[in-house]
Each structure stands twice: as structure tokens, then as C-alpha cells.
Amino acid sequence: MLAVIVRRLAALPFVLLSVTFLTFIVGYFAPGDPVLTMMGNSRDPQTYANLKHLYGLDLPWYNQYLNYLGGLLHGNLGLSYRYAQRPVNDLLGSGVRVSLQLGLTALIVSLLIGIPVGAFAALRQNSVSDRAMMVPMLALYAVPSFVLIPVLQWLNYRAYSRGWPALPAAGWGSWQHWVMPVIVLAAAGLGFISRMTRANVLEVMKQDYVRTARGKGLPEFAVRFRHILRNALLPVVTVVGPSIAFLVTGAFVVEQLFSIPGIGFLSVQAVQQRDYPVIQGTTVILAVAVVFMNLVTDILYTFLDPRVRVSG
Amino acid sequence: MAANVSALADRLDADSLDGLTTSEAMGPWRLFWRRFRTNKIAVVGLVVLILLILTAIFGPSLIATNPNKLDYAAINAKPSAVHPFGTDNLGRDTLARLVYGLRVSLTVAAYVTVLDLLLGVPLGLAAGYFGGKVDIAVTRVGDVLFAFPGLLLAILVAAIFGQAMTDRFGGIGRLMLVVGALSLVSWPMMARLVRSQTLTIRERDFITAANAIGAGNTTIVRRHVFPQLLGLIVTTSTLGIAAVIVNEAVLSLLGLGIQPPDPSLGKMITDAIPYLEMNGLQVLIPSATLVIIVLAVSFVGDGLRDAFDPGSIS
Numbered sequence: 001m002l003a004v005i006v007r008r009l010a011a012l013p014f015v016l017l018s019v020t021f022l023t024f025i026v027g028y029f030a031p032g033d034p035v036l037t038m039m040g041n042s043r044d045p046q047t048y049a050n051l052k053h054l055y056g057l058d059l060p061w062y063n064q065y066l067n068y069l070g071g072l073l074h075g076n077l078g079l080s081y082r083y084a085q086r087p088v089n090d091l092l093g094s095g096v097r098v099s100l101q102l103g104l105t106a107l108i109v110s111l112l113i114g115i116p117v118g119a120f121a122a123l124r125q126n127s128v129s130d131r132a133m134m135v136p137m138l139a140l141y142a143v144p145s146f147v148l149i150p151v152l153q154w155l156n157y158r159a160y161s162r163g164w165p166a167l168p169a170a171g172w173g174s175w176q177h178w179v180m181p182v183i184v185l186a187a188a189g190l191g192f193i194s195r196m197t198r199a200n201v202l203e204v205m206k207q208d209y210v211r212t213a214r215g216k217g218l219p220e221f222a223v224r225f226r227h228i229l230r231n232a233l234l235p236v237v238t239v240v241g242p243s244i245a246f247l248v249t250g251a252f253v254v255e256q257l258f259s260i261p262g263i264g265f266l267s268v269q270a271v272q273q274r275d276y277p278v279i280q281g282t283t284v285i286l287a288v289a290v291v292f293m294n295l296v297t298d299i300l301y302t303f304l305d306p307r308v309r310v311s312g
Numbered sequence: 313m314a315a316n317v318s319a320l321a322d323r324l325d326a327d328s329l330d331g332l333t334t335s336e337a338m339g340p341w342r343l344f345w346r347r348f349r350t351n352k353i354a355v356v357g358l359v360v361l362i363l364l365i366l367t368a369i370f371g372p373s374l375i376a377t378n379p380n381k382l383d384y385a386a387i388n389a390k391p392s393a394v395h396p397f398g399t400d401n402l403g404r405d406t407l408a409r410l411v412y413g414l415r416v417s418l419t420v421a422a423y424v425t426v427l428d429l430l431l432g433v434p435l436g437l438a439a440g441y442f443g444g445k446v447d448i449a450v451t452r453v454g455d456v457l458f459a460f461p462g463l464l465l466a467i468l469v470a471a472i473f474g475q476a477m478t479d480r481f482g483g484i485g486r487l488m489l490v491v492g493a494l495s496l497v498s499w500p501m502m503a504r505l506v507r508s509q510t511l512t513i514r515e516r517d518f519i520t521a522a523n524a525i526g527a528g529n530t531t532i533v534r535r536h537v538f539p540q541l542l543g544l545i546v547t548t549s550t551l552g553i554a555a556v557i558v559n560e561a562v563l564s565l566l567g568l569g570i571q572p573p574d575p576s577l578g579k580m581i582t583d584a585i586p587y588l589e590m591n592g593l594q595v596l597i598p599s600a601t602l603v604i605i606v607l608a609v610s611f612v613g614d615g616l617r618d619a620f621d622p623g624s625i626s
Contacts, residue, residue: 018456026468031476142606144558146565146578147599150585150592157589249462253562257585268566271471283460283468290461 004302008295019287020072024065027280034081037274055079077281082273088281091270092263096285098172099255099262103247105178106185110243114190115236118197119229125202134198141191145184145250149257152180170259181254188250189243196239200232207231234305237297244293248286347619354615357608364605368418371411379408380573388591400580400594401587409575410597416576417605420491421556425549427495432502433545439503440510441533450507454500463559466493470568478571490569494559498552505548506541513540543620551613554606561602577602 035051052058056067071078077088117137121130140148153169160166167176204210205228213227252264259265263282270278349355383395383403391398397406439450457465470493477485513519514537522532561578563569570576577598584594 014452015456015459018452019459022456022465023468026472030472142610143603144561144606146561146581147603150581150588150595150599153585154588154592154595161589244461246462248464249562252463252467252566256566257582267467267471271474271566271568274475276472279468279471283464286464287460291459 005299008298012291012295015291016288017069019291020069020284021065023280023283023287024068025061027276028061028064030276032274034274034276038081054085055081072284077284078277080275080277082270082275082278088277091278092266092281092285095261095263095266098260099251099264102178102181102185102254102260102262103244103251106182106247106250107189107240107243109182110186110189110193111236111240113186114193115197115233117190118194119201119232121194122198122201122205122232123224123228134195137191137194139191140187141195143187145188145253146257148184148187149180149254152183156180170257172258172260177258177260181258181260184254185247185250188246192243192246193236193239197232197236200235201228204228204232234301237301237304240293240297244290248290344619348615351615351618353611354618357611357615360604360608361612364414364608365418367411368415372415375408375411377405377408379404379412379575381405388587388594390591391593397597398591398593400584401591404573404575406580406594406597409580410577410601413575413577413580413598414601414605416487416570416574417557417560417602420487420494420560421553423488423491424495424498424556425553427491428499428502428549428552429545431495432499433506433541435499436503436506437510437533437537437541440507441514441529441537447507450503454504457496457500460497463497463562466497466559466563467566467568469493469496470563474568483571483574486569486571490560490563493563494556497559498556502545502548502552505544509541509544510537513537543617547613547617547620550609550616554609554613557602557605557609 035048035055035057038051039047049058056064059067068078075089077092080086080088080091083091114137117133121133124130156166156169167179168174171177210223210227213223218227251262252268254260255262255265256268263285267279267282270276270282381404383399383405385403386392386395386399387403388401389395389399389403395405395407397410399405400409435450439447460468470489473489474486477489481488519532519536522536527535557577560569560576561581564576564578565582569578572579580598581595581602584591584598588595
């Protein structure tokens with residue numbers, strides 16, 4: 001197992017370097033001169049040179065990249081082009097917290113609902129209750145979040161207009177603001193996790209050791225919980241990685257349409273203001289976070305399933 | 313000896329006549345179509361898809377209304393004879409915008425699919441067939457692009473180059489940027505799938521046989537490997553179209569795709585959401601269109617997979 005972890009860790013620097021380099025180079029080739037934009041109508045050469053120097057833009061590209069990388073190692077994402085030299089960290093800091101809370105809540109909700117639903121459906125394969133649960137799950141997986149959001153908002157509005165208790169349509173602050181975004185974010189992951197759980201349980205149910213367990217007269221709940229579920233849930237750990245990809249793309253849409261001041265919302269704002277360092281910062285934070293999450297998932301899986309250690 | 317051989321040939325003939333007469337007589341494409349036809353949902357999906365494509369191609373010339381024309385006399389109007397699907401918050405005709413938006417979505421999907429085929433297929437094939445350095449290079453590039461979750465890389469590229477492309481090349485430049493950004497996140501998947509399939513095909517006996525009789529790499533790839541990949545490629549690119557259409561809508565929704573006033577399905581949804589309470593139809597129509605395209609494409613993709621590979625039907 002140690003060898004697997006060491007090998008994964010050894011590949012990490014390459015991926016991290018490439019991800020940061022790609023993000024840097026896209027910003028480096030960004031069209032237009034950010035310093036001229038910053039100076040507005042002023043064309044003072046001294047100010048221009050000073051600003052250029054302040055942002056390190058007077059250096060050759062490899063120095064710029066090394067500076068950028070050095071900053072990243074200290075958790076420093078550089079300076080904003082838009083807000084008079086404010087660090088990107090300041091601008092994104094609160095957004096990271098909001099997005100992280102929202103994303104994790106959605107992930108937990110989709111696991112808490114998706115696993116039981118998938119397992120229950122598999123135990124009653126091809127029955128009416130199986131279909132009744134899995135068809136909506138397929139629909140949740142297929143319907144894009146930006147279609148689900150207006151549907152929820154419309155339902156919410158109908159409730160509101162009849163004087164029933166309703167949720168705020170958008171915004172951020174109280175717990176009521178969480179409900180709809182979490183539903184939408186959890187939906188895609190929910191469809192994915194429940195379908196995967198169902199497939200796994202069906203696969204495990206065919207195994208010899210399940211037949212043996214039944215054959216030796218174990219009570220049904222022991223067979224189900226100890227032999228079927230515990231084995232079927234192992235691979236579900238691996239879906240946490242792909243689910244995070246859903247959550248990241250979902251976060252942009254959900255934060256935008258619900259006006260939630262998360263990292264996605266802030267970087268779309270930065271797009272409109274052409275504040276490239278903020279967009280780069282978002283990209284680096286999210287990509288590095290996902291690289292680490294995938295690493296943790298892989299290690300966890302090796303730890304949970306001894307068979308992977310042999311082949312891995 | 314000669315008698316033996318002809319007896320064997322007779323037996324083989326008899327065998328094939330027993331089980332496979334119809335298949336042998338029909339040729340692969342007719343057989344393929346026959347298998348595809350048995351999947352009713354896939355056929356319905358195909359019909360819907362063809363209708364949508366025809367609408368996107370011919371619709372704009374059939375509809376006289378300008379999709380960007382403002383009609384202040386009819387703002388957020390309900391469906392009427394003049395505006396069959398009503399109008400949006402600026403009084404623009406929803407039917408006209410829908411048809412033009414459909415054209416944008418399908419155009420982007422078509423270009424991204426072509427790029428996937430031009431980049432993902434050859435690179436995946438080369439990586440899987442030749443292995444070694446080529447494989448390492450292609451796999452590494454793919455790994456790096458995969459490290460960016462979801463649409464993140466497409467968002468970054470579209471955000472940074474969007475304005476300049478629009479300034480320099482107008483709407484077409486923007487469209488091409490969207491295509492490029494989206495294919496950046498989709499070709500690695502095609503390459504990865506083609507690579508792993510090629511790896512298994514390479515080990516098969518008929519490749520060894522072709523090698524043994526002295527066939528060159530070009531011949532082997534063209535005659536023996538590629539035909540085996542066709543099913544995977546067609547299925548993957550069909551299912552990929554659904555993802556591209558959703559992704560294009562997400563970019564438009566974030567303000568990174570097609571620029572206003574030109575319509576796109578994603579933009580129509582976002583523009584209409586603030587007026588949901590007054591005019592829910594304006595959200596419903598583009599949303600339903602999107603869901604219908606995605607479902608139709610998925611059904612066709614599933615049908616193609618089953619028709620290409622009868623063994624996969626469970």
C-alpha cells in the first residue's frame with residue numbers, strides 16, 4: 001500500500017506544475033495590456049513603468065511564472081488588476097468558504113440520500129418501487145442544473161403567491177437561502193451516486209459468498225448489511241472524485257443564478273471586469289483541490305479494499 | 313486430400329447457412345440498421361433529432377421575424393398569432409430566438425464533435441497502437457487536462473480570450489472560441505476511450521496474423537484496428553453531443569458564450585429567469601428544448617451502442 005501512495009505522490013508535482021503552468025500561460029497570453037487599462041486615461045510613462053514593475057509584468061515569462069509559483073507556495077494568488085492592487089486572496093477568501101460549505105453540504109446530502117435509495121432499489125430489482133425510485137434519479141442526472149433552478153424557483157413562487165411558506169428566491173444569509181442551491185447541487189451527484197450504488201449492490205448480490213452466507217442460514221438482515229452492503233459501498237468512495245467535478249461546474253451556475261457570493265460568482269464578476277488574476281486564482285484553487293481530493297480518494301480506496309493493493 | 317477440403321468447405325457453408333443466412337445476405341449496414349430499428353426509443357430519438365437539425369438549418373430562412381428585433385408594444389407577451397411562442401422581456405419573438413439559438417447550439421456541437429474526431433481519435437489510436445513515448449505524451453497531456461474539474465478550463469479560456477476574439481472577429485470569432493474551449497475539455501475523453509479500446513484490439517489474434525503476413529502499420533490500423541473502433545467512436549461522439557449542448561448553454565449562461573443580442577438557448581433561460589413570475593413560458597420553452605435535444609441524443613447514442621455491439625444488450 002505504501003508503494004501505491006508513494007507512486008501517487010511522486011506523480012503529484014508533475015500534475016500540479018502543469019496545472020499551474022497552464023493557468024499561468026493562459027493569463028500571460030491574455031490579450032490587451034492590463035496596466036494601460038488600470039491607468040485609465042493617464043499615459044504617464046513613469047506610472048506605467050511603476051505599475052508594470054509592481055505587478056512583475058516587466059519580467060520575462062519564466063520569471064513571472066516562478067514568481068507566480070513562489071506566491072502560490074505561500075498561498076498568495078497575486079494582485080487584482082481591478083481593485084487597486086488588492087490581493088486576490090482578499091477578494092476570493094470569503095467566496096472559497098461559502099463555496100466549500102455549500103459544496104460539502106450538497107455532497108453529504110447526495111451521499112445520504114443516494115446510497116440508501118440505490119441500495120433499496122437494488123434489493124427490490126425490477127419491482128415497481130425500484131422503477132419508482134430509479135426513474136426520478138435518472139431524470140435528476142439528465143436534467144441540467146440551469147433547467148432545475150427555474151423549475152424550483154417557479155414552484156417556490158407558486159407557493160409564495162398562495163400565501164404558503166416559501167423560500168427566498170435568491171441571495172445569501174439565512175438557512176432558508178441554502179435549501180434550493182443545495183437541492184440543485186445535490187441533484188446531479190444524487191442521480192450518479194444512486195445509480196452507481198444500485199449497480200454495485202446488484203453485482204455483489206451475484207457473488208458466491210452471498211450465496212454461502214444465505215446457505216449457512218444467516219438472517220436476511222445480516223446478509224444484507226454485513227455481506228452485501230459493506231462490499232457494495234466500497235466503490236462508492238471512488239465516485240466522490242467525479243462528483244466534485246459536477247459540484248465545481250454546478251457551483252458556477254448555481255452561484256450565478258442564486259446570487260450566492262461564492263468563488264464561482266466572484267470569478268464570473270471578475271470576467272466582466274477583466275480581472276484575470278481572480279479567474280486564474282479560482283482555476284488554480286479548484287484544480288489543485290480536485291487533484292488532492294482524487295489523491296485522497298485513491299489512497300482511501302487502497303486502504304479500504306485490500307485487493308487493489310495487489311494489482312495497484 | 314482435395315475431397316477432404318471440399319467436404320470441409322461444405323460443412324462450413326452448411327454451418328453458416330444454419331445460423332447466419334440472413335446476416336450474411338444483408339451486409340453489415342443493413343444488419344446494423346435492422347438492429348437499431350428494434351430499439352423504438354432510439355428511433356424516436358433519431359426522428360426528433362433529424363427534425364431539430366432540419367429546423368436549425370432551414371428554420372431561420374422560413375421565419376421572417378428578426379430574432380433581435382425589439383417590440384416594445386409586446387413585452388413579455390403571451391403566445392399570439394404574431395408571436396406564436398410569445399415574447400421576452402424586451403419584446404423579442406421567442407420562436408425566432410429559439411430557432412436561431414437551436415442553430416447556435418447544434419453548430420457548436422457539430423464543430424466540437426469534429427474537433428474531437430480530428431484530435432481525440434488519431435491521438436488515442438496512436439497512443440494505444442504504438443505505445444512507448446507517444447503513449448506517455450498523449451496520456452500525460454490528457455491527465456493534465458483532466459485535472460481541471462468539469463468546465464473549469466473552458467471557463468478560463470473563454471473568459472480570458474472572449475472579448476478579444478469578439479473584438480477582432482465578431483460573432484464568428486466568439487463562436488470559434490466557444491468551440492475551442494469546449495473541445496479542450498472533451499477531446500481527452502475521446503482519446504482516452506480510443507486508446508484503451510486500441511490497447512485490447514492490439515492484442516487480438518487477427519492483428520498478430522496481419523503482422524505475420526507482413527502487413528504494414530498503416531494497413532493494420534486502417535483495415536483491422538479502425539473498423540473495430542468505429543462503434544465506440546460513433547457512440548461516444550453521439551453521447552458527447554448532449555454534453556456539448558449543455559456545456560455551451562452553461563458558458564452562455566455565465567456570459568462567456570454567444571454575446572447578446574444574439575440568442576442561444578442558455579442565454580434565453582438566464583435572461584428569462586428574472587421574469588419567471590410574469591412569464592414562465594419564456595423559461596420553459598428554451599429549457600424544454602434543451603432537455604428534448606439532450607434526451608434525443610442520449611437515446612440515439614444508446615441505440616447506436618446496442619446496434620454496433622449486440623453483446624452489450626443486457
